[in-house]
Amino acid sequence: xxxxxxxxxxxxxxxxxxxxxxxxxxxxxxxxxxxxxxxxxxxxxxxxxxxxxxxxxxxxxxxxxxxxxxxxxxxxxxxxxxxxxxxxxxxxxxxxxxxxxxxxxxxxxxxxxxxxxxxxxxxxxxxxxxxxxxxxxxxxxxxxxxxxxxxxxxxxxxxxxxxxxxxxxxxxxxxxxxxxxxxxxxxxxxxxxxxxxxxxxxxxxxxxxxxxxxxxxxxxxxxxxxxxxxxxxxxxxxxxxxxxxxxxxxxxxxxxxxxxxxxxxxxxxxxxxxxxxxxxxxxxxxxxxxxxxxxxxxxxxxxxxxxxxxxxxxxxxxxxxxxxxxxxxxxxxxxxxxxxxxxxxxxxxxxxxxxxxxxxxxxxxxxxxxxxxxxxxxxxxxxxxxxxxxxxxxxxxxxxxxxxxxxxxxxxxxxxxxxxxxxxxx
Amino acid sequence: xxxxxxxxxxxxxxxxxxxxxxxxxxxxxxxxxxxxxxxxxxxxxxxxxxxxxxxxxxxxxxxxxxxxxxxxxxxxxxxxxxxxxxxxxxxxxxxxxxxxxxxxxxxxxxxxxxxxxxxxxxxxxxxxxxxxxxxxxxxxxxxxxxxxxxxxxxxxxxxxxxxxxxxxxxxxxxxxxxxxxxxxxxxxxxxxxxxxxxxxxxxxxxxxxxxxxxxxxxxxxxxxxxxxxxxxxxxxxxxxxxxxxxxxxxxxxxxxxxxxxxxxxxxxxxxxxxxxxxxxxxxxxxxxxxxxxxxxxxxxxxxxxxxxxxxxxxxxxxxxxxxxxxxxxxxxxxxxxxxxxxxxxxxxxxxxxxxxxxxxxxxxxxxxxxxxxxxxxxxxxxxxxxxxxxxxxxxxxxxxxxxxxxxxxxxxxxxxxxxxxxxxxx
Numbered sequence: 001x002x003x004x005x006x007x008x009x010x011x012x013x014x015x016x017x018x019x020x021x022x023x024x025x026x027x028x029x030x031x032x033x034x035x036x037x038x039x040x041x042x043x044x045x046x047x048x049x050x051x052x053x054x055x056x057x058x059x060x061x062x063x064x065x066x067x068x069x070x071x072x073x074x075x076x077x078x079x080x081x082x083x084x085x086x087x088x089x090x091x092x093x094x095x096x097x098x099x100x101x102x103x104x105x106x107x108x109x110x111x112x113x114x115x116x117x118x119x120x121x122x123x124x125x126x127x128x129x130x131x132x133x134x135x136x137x138x139x140x141x142x143x144x145x146x147x148x149x150x151x152x153x154x155x156x157x158x159x160x161x162x163x164x165x166x167x168x169x170x171x172x173x174x175x176x177x178x179x180x181x182x183x184x185x186x187x188x189x190x191x192x193x194x195x196x197x198x199x200x201x202x203x204x205x206x207x208x209x210x211x212x213x214x215x216x217x218x219x220x221x222x223x224x225x226x227x228x229x230x231x232x233x234x235x236x237x238x239x240x241x242x243x244x245x246x247x248x249x250x251x252x253x254x255x256x257x258x259x260x261x262x263x264x265x266x267x268x269x270x271x272x273x274x275x276x277x278x279x280x281x282x283x284x285x286x287x288x289x290x291x292x293x294x295x296x297x298x299x300x301x302x303x304x305x306x307x308x309x310x311x312x313x314x315x316x317x318x319x320x321x322x323x324x325x326x327x328x329x330x331x332x333x334x335x336x337x338x339x340x341x342x343x344x345x346x347x348x349x350x351x352x353x354x355x356x357x358x359x360x361x362x363x364x365x366x367x368x369x370x371x372x373x374x375x376x377x378x379x380x381x382x383x384x385x386x387x388x389x390x391x392x393x394x395x396x397x398x399x400x401x402x403x404x405x406x407x408x409x410x411x412x413x414x415x416x417x418x419x420x421x422x423x424x425x426x
Numbered sequence: 427x428x429x430x431x432x433x434x435x436x437x438x439x440x441x442x443x444x445x446x447x448x449x450x451x452x453x454x455x456x457x458x459x460x461x462x463x464x465x466x467x468x469x470x471x472x473x474x475x476x477x478x479x480x481x482x483x484x485x486x487x488x489x490x491x492x493x494x495x496x497x498x499x500x501x502x503x504x505x506x507x508x509x510x511x512x513x514x515x516x517x518x519x520x521x522x523x524x525x526x527x528x529x530x531x532x533x534x535x536x537x538x539x540x541x542x543x544x545x546x547x548x549x550x551x552x553x554x555x556x557x558x559x560x561x562x563x564x565x566x567x568x569x570x571x572x573x574x575x576x577x578x579x580x581x582x583x584x585x586x587x588x589x590x591x592x593x594x595x596x597x598x599x600x601x602x603x604x605x606x607x608x609x610x611x612x613x614x615x616x617x618x619x620x621x622x623x624x625x626x627x628x629x630x631x632x633x634x635x636x637x638x639x640x641x642x643x644x645x646x647x648x649x650x651x652x653x654x655x656x657x658x659x660x661x662x663x664x665x666x667x668x669x670x671x672x673x674x675x676x677x678x679x680x681x682x683x684x685x686x687x688x689x690x691x692x693x694x695x696x697x698x699x700x701x702x703x704x705x706x707x708x709x710x711x712x713x714x715x716x717x718x719x720x721x722x723x724x725x726x727x728x729x730x731x732x733x734x735x736x737x738x739x740x741x742x743x744x745x746x747x748x749x750x751x752x753x754x755x756x757x758x759x760x761x762x763x764x765x766x767x768x769x770x771x772x773x774x775x776x777x778x779x780x781x782x783x784x785x786x787x788x789x790x791x792x793x794x795x796x797x798x799x800x801x802x803x804x805x806x807x808x809x810x811x812x813x814x815x816x817x818x819x820x821x822x823x824x825x826x827x828x829x830x831x832x833x834x835x836x837x838x839x840x841x842x843x844x845x846x847x848x849x850x851x852x
Contacts, residue, residue, distance in 0.1 A: 242668035243668075261653060274561065382702045
C-alpha cells in the first residue's frame, strides 16, 4: 500500500472514533454536539499539521486554506462531518477526509511544481448538512451560498430550545471568515443506494438529483378524553396523521417500481398523553422521483387524500412548509471532467443520479462543481451498519485527487470566480 | 345562595387559578409540577383553616385529617388535583374541593352533635391520577392500596428523566404518614361523556367501569435513508405504527355504535429525523367497551392486524406491556346509598357506567365505596374548554355531603375497617 493510502486509512480510523456508538461500527455526531466539536478540534490539528490555515465562518463552516498562488481563488473540496442519530461512519465524513487527503497530496505536488497551480486549495467541513438536530439540512452551505439568511440559521432551535448560535458557541465554532473567492467545488460521498454495487461501478459520476416535493403538515384536531369521548365526537389529529403516513406508502404502488420514493421520517404528537386524543400532530412527508412528472402526479393524488382525511376525520390538515424541485442537473462539464479522470485511472465508472441532497447541490448553482460517488454495501445509509470497502474508499480518494488536481490546474475555470461566504451580520 | 355554597364557589375560583392557562378557562397542572406544588400548599392552608391536620404519605398523597371520635377509623373522601396538559379545570379538582367542603360542613354538624359521628373524616388529594407525566395513572391510590410498590413508583421517570422521587422532593410533598384505618371511601367527578346531560340526570350513581384492554406496542424496523433506500428494502417502524392507529379506528365500525371505543394517545418515534426511516416506535393503544365480550372479540381482530403488519411491512410488533379488565362493578350497597341520598335531596339521578378509571376504582376493592358523577357540558374532557354549570357543581356537593354524612354515621360500615397506607420503605 502506498504512503498516501496508508496515511488516509490511519486518519480515517481516528476520525471515525469521534461520537462512536459503543458496541457498533457507527457514530452519533449531530451538528454542534460535543462529539462534533471534538472532531473539529482534531481535524483542525490535522489540517494545520499539513500546513493549512484553519478558519471558520459565522455559521460554523470549517475551512482549511492553503495558499499556493498568492491572491488566487480557491478550489474548494469537502463535505460534512456531522451525522444523523445512530448513523454510519462514512456518509459525509468520508467526503471531508478524502477531500483533505486529496489536498495534502496535491499540496506536496504543487510545492514541487508551483508553475502548475493556477488556484489555491481549500478543504471544507460544512456545518449541519444532516438537519436532524437543526432544520433545514445543508444549513452551512445554504448560508455560505446566500440561500439562507445567517440570522435565520443562527436563531434556529433544536428540540430542547437550544439555538444554533448557542450550540456553536458551546463548541467554540463560530468564526469570522467573511468571504472567499471560489473557482470551483468538488465533493465525494458514498452512494446512498445500491445501484453502483449491483452494476459493478466504482466511481459514480453524479449528473443530477432526483426531483422532490417535501411537506411539513400540521394536523389539527381537538383534545378529548381518549376513553370516554364518543367516537363520532372525536377529531383525532393522530388518526389524521396516521392516514397520511399509510397513504404515502400506498402511493408508491401506483407508479412503476422505483419511480417514486415516499417517506415520513418525523412525527410529533401533542399532548402525547396516554388518555388524551391528540389535538395537534406535525408530520414531515417527502415525495422523491427521478421524474418531475411523477412528482406532480403523486402530489395531486396526495392532495386528494388530504381532502378525504379532512372530510372523513374532521381534522384540519395544513401545509405549514413545502419545498419542491424538479430533476436538477449537475453541470455537464464537471461530469465529463470526472469521466476523464476515472478513465485515466482505469476505474469503472458510470453516470448516476443522487436521490439525496448534498452540499454540492448548493455549490453547483454558484461555481463549476464535480460530484463523485463510491459504492456502499447494500446501499445501507443513515444506519450504524453503513459500510464501504477500503478498496472503494481509496479508489474514490484517487479519483477525487485527480479531479481536484485538474481543477487547481485550471479545468472548468470560470471567467469570473464567485465571491462567496457568510457575511457576518452587523 | 347559602353560606356553604358561596364558600365553595369562592374557594373553587381560587383553586382554579393554579396552573391556569393564559387566555383560557383551563389549567395545566401535571403531577408534581410547580403548579401542582403551589396548589397543594394553598390547599394545606385551607384545610388547616378549617381545623384539619394535613399530612402526606411517601408517594405524595395529601390528607386532611379531622378526628371527631378519638381512635376511630376514617371516612375518606376526595379525588386528585393534578391535570393533563392543557386540560379542563374541573376533572379531579372538583372532587377534591367538594370533598373538602363536604367535610367542612359535616365537621360543623358533628361538632354540634358529636353523638352522631361514628367515624372520623379525611379529605384526600391523590398523587398523579392522570399519568400524563409519570406512568401509570392512578399512581398515588395504587401505592396506597398496595397495588403498586412504593419504590417502583418513586423510581418512575418522566420524559426528561426526572424521577417521581425527585419531582416530589422539589415541591416538598413526600411525607411520612404511614397508614390509616379506613372505614369507607367516597368520590365525585364530572362525567367524561354526555349521557347524563342528554338524559337530564344531575347525579350519576356510578355502578361499574367499562371493560378495557390497554397495550403498549413497540414496533421495530430498521434505520435507513428515507430518500435513497429502495422502497422494498425498507422496514419502516412508523408505517407499521400508523397502520395500527388506523386499524384501531376502523375496528370501531365492526361493532354496534357505542360498543367499542379505541384510542392511540401516545406515539414516540426514533430517531424522528427528517431523512431517516424510523427504526423504533412505541405506541399506546386502548380498547374500551361496556362489554367484556366485545373487548375479547376486538382483541382477536387487532391481533390479526398486528400479524398482517408484521408480514406485509417487515417490521416486528411486540406488546411490551398490556393490562386488561372486564366490566368492573362498584359495590351495590354504595350505589343504593347514593340513590337514597339523591332521592332525599330530590335530585334527578340514574345509574351510570364510567368509561374512565378513577382513584375510586382502586379504593372500591378495599373498602365500601361510593362514586358520584355530575354532568359535563357536551361531555368535553381533557380539554381547556371542559365546563360544568355551578348549579350542577353545587348539587353534586350537596349529594356528596349527604353520602359522607351517612358514611360517617356508620352506613356501609364494615366489620373490620381496612388498614391502608403507603408503607415507607426501609
